[in-house]
Amino acid sequence: MIKYLFTINVIVVILLALDSFSRQVSGNPPVAPKTIGPISAPVKGPASGEAVTLPVPKGYTVVGRIGGDLNGDGILDSVLLVKATAKDRLETNADGKLVDKNRRGLIVFLRTNGQFKKVTENLDCFSSENEDGGVYFAPELSVEIGRNRLYVHYRHGRYGYWKYTFRLRGSDFELIGYDASNNNGPRTDRQVSINFLTKRRLERTNTNVSAEGGDEVFKDKWTDISLEGLARLSQIEDFDNLGEGGW
Structure with missing residues (x-):
């Protein structure tokens, strides 16, 4: 049984090495990174620790999440840092690297009576983190x-x-x-x-x-x-x- 597993591992390693060598010889560029589809962001409620899902608009993904009391009621609110996922904003920079130039923004939620409620948003007020x-x-x-x-x-x-x-x-x-x-x-x-x-x-x-x-x-x-x-x-x-x- 051990000999059988060792043989399989050797075959997998050889196949991976051949694939890598083939890419280098053919000169094919690396596969472009995929944009992440729109998601909802789970956060922890401060009282019971339960997971709470915060909605994110279609075409955006969460890249950061900040918790804190924004209205002075002693309850943790939540701010999402979001980023657009448009594929046409993937660009090649001066170094020849494919980078994501989609803009970023904020969505602010207040927690009231155990529920998160969106109070405001600005979805594209920040430039990409990949700006020159x-x-x-x-x-x-x-x-x-x-x-x-x-x-x-x-x-x-x-x-x-x-x-x-x-x-x-x-x-x-x-x-x-x-x-x-x-x-x-x-x-x-x-x-x-x-x-x-x-x-x-x-x-x-x-x-x-x-x-x-x-x-x-x-x-x-x-x-x-x-x-x-x-x-x-x-x-x-x-x-x-x-x-x-x-x-």
Whole structure:
């Protein structure tokens, strides 16, 4: 019996090796990655731990899931980071690799009376994670929940970061804050913080050009901003074009 199984394993290994060699000799390109079909996302309920299915629109798939309290009731809500699955958005990049350029978005669910209810969505407000960053690498997007706030956070490694702060109001999320830091390695050269509720903007500029990080000397400048209404999450067309909150 053992000899019989060993023979089968040897045959399988040989067949796999011949297939790999055939692909290399013929020069056939690798098979394009398949897009994932639309699915529903199971999450765990905070009370009983039961699996709960959250609906996802046709043509989208879940690429991230964030839990946290968004409305201050002490119950965990859920935010889905989704991505379109259109096959015509599979493109060949500058390195000759096939990459997925489908855009991404958010669906927000609040948990009330043991049920998740969708309150808002924006299905294509984020570019693909495979966008070309040009001279620099593309920033890394993360979506976070904390202190009953929803944060859209872009990290750019040694070059700094920028972050948008949203709060729930009615059936949508209002943009109430923006923070950014321009860095040169460990040294912070400039920081910006905007409070859209108080309509105040703080810009901090490092005046110590020889600073190595932690020894910066900042000059603060406060200004008032003119603003009529707050940007809403569902209405933001593209975060790449939002800048300092679109005001």
